[in-house]
Amino acid sequence: MITIELAEQSDIRSISNMAHSIWPVTYGEILSQDQIDFMLEKSYTVEGLAESMVNGQFFYVLKEDGIGQGFIALRTLEDRVRIEKLYLMPNVQGKGFGKALIDFASEKTILKGKGILELNVNRNNPAYHFYLKQGFEVIETIDIPYYDYVLNDYVMQKEVKA
Numbered sequence: 001m002i003t004i005e006l007a008e009q010s011d012i013r014s015i016s017n018m019a020h021s022i023w024p025v026t027y028g029e030i031l032s033q034d035q036i037d038f039m040l041e042k043s044y045t046v047e048g049l050a051e052s053m054v055n056g057q058f059f060y061v062l063k064e065d066g067i068g069q070g071f072i073a074l075r076t077l078e079d080r081v082r083i084e085k086l087y088l089m090p091n092v093q094g095k096g097f098g099k100a101l102i103d104f105a106s107e108k109t110i111l112k113g114k115g116i117l118e119l120n121v122n123r124n125n126p127a128y129h130f131y132l133k134q135g136f137e138v139i140e141t142i143d144i145p146y147y148d149y150v151l152n153d154y155v156m157q158k159e160v161k162a
Contacts, residue, residue, distance in 0.1 A: 001064070001065060002062060002063065002064050002069075002097060002100060003062070003063050004060050004061070004062050004063075004072075004100065004101065004104050005060060005061055005063065006058065006059075006060055007053075007058075007059035007060060007061050007071065009050070009053075011059070011061055011068075012046050012049045012050055012053075013046055014061065014068045015044075015049055015059060015061065015068075015071050016044055016045060016046050016049055018068055018069075018070065018071060018087065018089060019040060019043075019044035019049075019071075019087060020040055020044065021089060021090075022087045022088070022089060022090065023036055023039065023040055023044070023087075024036060025090045026087070026090075026125070026127075027039075027122070027125075030122055030124045030125060031122075035149050038147065038148075038149070042147075052073065052084070056075050056076075057073040057074065057075050057084050057085075058073065058074050058075070059071055059072070059073045059085075060072050060073075060074070060101075060104065062088070062097055062100065062101060064092065064097070069088060069089045069092045069097060070086075070087055070088035070089060070092065070097055070098075070101065071085065071086075071087060072085065072086045072087075072101045072104065072105060073085040073086075074105055074108055076112050076114070077114075079114065079115075079116065080109070080114050080115075080116035080117065080118050080157070081105065081108060081109040081112055081114050081116070081117055081118070082117075082118045082119065083105055083117065083118070083119040084119075086098070086101055086102075086105075086119070086127075088101075098127075098130060098134075099134065102117075102131075102134045105117055106158070106160045109160045110160055110161070110162045114160075115159060115160060115161065116157050116158070116159060116160070117136075117157065117158045117159075117160050118155065118156065118157045118158075119131065119136070119155075119156055120142075120151075120153040120154065120155055120156070121153060121154050121156060122151070122152060122153055123141070123152045123153060123154055124152070128154060128156075131156050134158065135158045135159075136156040136157060136158040137156060137157060137158070138154045138155070138156055139155050139156065139157050140154070140155040141153075141154055141155075142154075142155060
């Protein structure tokens with residue numbers, strides 16, 4: 001059975017550990033090892049994740065039989081909800097957990113009274129095709145300077161209705 005639970009401060013270490021397992025597999029063929037290491041150090045340490053929580057990201061942990069298998073971070077903006085992070089452990093990809101997280105985010109978007117769910121995805125990430133299947137559309141192609149790197153992303157949105 002899967003559950004999706006609001007993360008507490010005590011969950012930060014588990015989220016960090018998941019990210020450090022997921023990122024090398026997800027981005028190993030897309031980004032340089034230096035960039036992967038930098039992004040993990042910048043955003044996925046216990047301190048980096050705690051800072052994201054303080055700055056308005058709400059993290060939720062997806063658990064299968066009580067074991068963390070992925071996470072999602074949501075931020076509510078004026079007219080939409082953004083998925084800031086969505087990651088699954090490699091061994092559970094393809095089991096419907098990603099769809100469960102998207103459905104969960106869609107429900108949160110409706111509960112917040114917003115009609116748009118938005119995310120960024122690296123243009124070379126196979127997850128792009130997953131998001132298309134979930135009803136997202138590309139609204140913009142962007143290159144975001146980020147320290148010594150450039151993030152080559154699609155901005156994708158999905159309309160959600162009650």
